[in-house]
Amino acid sequence: MKALRLRLAVAAAAFFIVTPMAMPANAAIKCRDGNQNISGNWTPTPYCQDKLLFEVANSRGFKTSFAAIRNNPNHKKELCRFLFTDIRVEMTCLDAGVPGFIGGGR
Template sequence: MKSSLAILAGAVALLSAAALPAPADAAIKCQGPNQVNPYGLIRTPYCEDNYLAYVAKHYHGMYVSAKAIRHNPNYKEEICRVIGHDIRVNDICIGFRP
């Protein structure tokens, strides 16, 4: 009796877990320096920093992380002094260039 009750409880648990909705995908999606949302593209500092790190890594060969750029304005200034002339990041670096 106990084993059939345990099997029944396990089956109910599996079926109820399958009926629950999947968790929402809460990750921020960026397209270049813009954040993708249901209404279009919005320019955000988060996506701008990701794009600055991407351009620095892939086109200029610098080892840069977007997290370091986000958390250290002086590091962002250093990156902008080196690659701020690039047309893709010119507007992101406008406040950091001499």
């Protein structure tokens, strides 16, 4: 009886470990113009705002990466010092504290 319970426990554990791996990973964050699709509504999120800053910076000739913007707040501020007048990233840059005299920042 104990051996049967042990086998059932091992089989159940294997099932719960392997099943999520077999399912397709369709959990990618979808961004559009700095907004994230959350339950059918487009809401501004920090992740998508950073992605928009990355796209605007690259379109304006700045060589940067999305990871650099996400992982280094000073790099984000440095980009915003040049890009804060672009209306697409104005709120993102205000949240980052650039320009410092208008407000924003933390």
